[in-house]
Amino acid sequence: MRELVYTGFMSLDGVVDSPGGTEEGHRSGGWVVKDLEFVPEAWSLKAEELADTTALLFGRRSYEAFAPFWRESEDHAAYKELPKYVVSTTLADDALVDGWGPTTILRSSDEVAELKKGEGGGIFIHGSAELARRLSDAGLIDRYNLLVFPVLLGGGKSLFSTADKDKQMLRLRESEVYPNGIVKMIYEVR
Structure with missing residues (x-):
């Protein structure tokens, strides 16, 4: 069975909305790069993920935002x-x-769920908060790779559902704190 991994940037209050810029819609967009000292090792998780990624999964809106940019980006070559897989009823x-x-x-x-049953390695979800919530509620996400930033945004898209459901236990696989306040947390769903 293939592992489905959500990877993303998250504020301390659980918001994953618009980390890269205001064009994504959040009034505080770009919070990942603003007002924070650059510490290269805080970004090492992204390089590590490249080795584990055998497929990408997106919701429609994240696909439409990322695909044109990432197609031309040397960082995402x-x-x-x-x-790539896009989960959408309208695309x-x-x-x-x-x-x-x-x-x-x-x-x-x-x-x-059928895709996960196939052969191959890790399938990584980037962005796609609404899709991640649905897949989490369906018990399909196996791991969370999170970089938590020392910022409170107060509103925006949350990674985790507020649905009344049974508790879901996680196991901390790895963590690291960086001098600029970013915390890497890798959790496996038990």
């Missing part, structure tokens, strides 16, 4: 030819971005 095949490797549209969480 290793992702170019990886298989049309002709809306897929050309020149960014093989991309398949999945229409439901059940199709994600």
Whole structure:
């Protein structure tokens, strides 16, 4: 069974909305790069993930935001030819971005569950907070790779659902604190 990993930047109050910039919609967008000393080792998790990623999974909105940019980005060149999956009930095949490797549209969480049953390595979810909440509620996420930033945003998209459901236990696999206040936390879902 393939491992489904959510990877992302999160504020201390659990917001994952618009870490890269205001064009993503949050009034405090770009909070990952603003007002924080750059410490290279705090970003090492992203390089480590490249070695483990065999496929990418996105919700429609994150796909539409990332695909055109990542297709041209040297920092994301290793992702170019990886298989990509977009979970959407509305995205049309002709809306897929050309020149960014093989991309398949999945229409439901059940199709994600089927994908996980296949052969291959880790499937990584970037962004896609709404999709991550749905997949978590369905018990499909196996691991969370989080970089938690020392900022309180007070509102925005949250990674975790507020649905009334049974508790879900996690096991801390790895953690590290960096001098600029970023905390790396890798949790496996038990």
